[in-house]
Amino acid sequence: MSRTLFIADLHLSSNQPEITDAFFDFLDKEIDQQVDALYILGDFFEVWVGDDASDAFSDDIAARLKQLADQGIAIYFAHGNRDFLLGQRYAQKAGMTLLAEQTVIDLYGTQVLLLHGDEMCTQDLEYQRFRRKSRGWWWPRLMLAMPLWYRRRVAKKARAKSKQSQQHKAVEILDVERSAVLDTFSKHQVRIMIHGHTHRPAVHQYDQEQTRIVLGDWYEQSSFLVVDKQHMRLHYGDHADTLTQWQHAD
Template sequence: MSNTLFIADLHLSADRPDITAAFMRFMRDKACSADALYVLGDLFEAWIGDDDHNPFTAEIKQAFKHLTDSGIPCYFIHGNRDFLIGKRFAKETGVQLLPEAQLIDLYGEPVLIMHGDSLCTRDLEYMAFRKKSRGWWWPRLMLALPLSKRRQIAENGRRKSQQNYQDKPQEIMDVTPSEVTRVMREYKVNTLIHGHTHRPDIHHFDLDGHPAKRVVLGDWYSQSSLLRVTPEGMNLEYGALDP
């Protein structure tokens, strides 16, 4: 059966072997029979550079390489935790890197896909960091630092992110509705798929007199959701962490 899979916000790390095991099962049991796999950001809890070679990342890269070598295309959009993934990772895995917003043809329907952090415009502190970190100089500066220093910066960033999640009002960290409609109008689509907010759902609404939907992927900390799209429709599935 024709099906295309979308995942996001796995936050893979050596500290969560349960998530890694769930990812391996997903690649072996589900991704292997898909028409294509799209990873919409935050595949890793933190990615400090393609030059960070270790057994954990090698295992993840090998899983992607096995999938793409079997003929199944895999696409990746950077998230806020892994925007330093680069061409070396793509070459080693066969994964194709996409821009932060990508228009795709999904069984005859134009669909916009993205990580989703750019939609959270009410979080002014994060948007300022996002602008800096996606600039031309900041990634180069980070990658020029020793791996040990990058690990320290990443760990500090993770702690700050966890604190912000507890301190900031939830509506600030969710998407801004006006930004959603602006982007969908810009790309002339009635369907948007994204991650980032960890609030899986399919939102139906009216866009300029036409039915529209915004599909939000869940994280893999506990809910481990994925989106399966077929020519007949789309469905959010859960439970990938289950053995």
């Protein structure tokens, strides 16, 4: 039976080869000719400061993905808060199609919203200020015009600042906010949403028969979602949550 796969928050880095190994193992085990598409919903890389910063590590990742694309498997990429500077040059090298921040797809006859999810963490005011700047029209252009060494320094400082800031924030602030979720459902007129970012894999149900599926990270749980015409199965660690006949929600 045809199926579609979704992943997010791998945070791939040459400093954590075990995650890369887990990703390649996932590709070997889960992807075959019955897979229609692979969707990568952001934070695929730990950091991305521009396509001109690609190296042997990222080129190896691209080669593995391009091999799948050449076999007829569609690969889609939505930017996360760590890799929003990933551009068309690397996407083409990897055989990926870049998606808008929020994209509605037809998933086996049901309209489903895909996004990274960080825009719904509206209680984290400090991060939202940075997000508005970093996703605006001028800041990415300015950054990409800077020398590579400078961009790497900025990214390093930003990661350190973010890590320190999160240590002092309540768990609720770092999660999505309910009203933002409901507003997003209403904006796109869908009943199913899939996203990552929070690293808290779960299936959430809302009053109006709306379902929000959260992908987990890959630090330990190698989370992924498998969807076919009858089931949605969210894998994380040794667990799996299954929605049977999920299309009834549309």
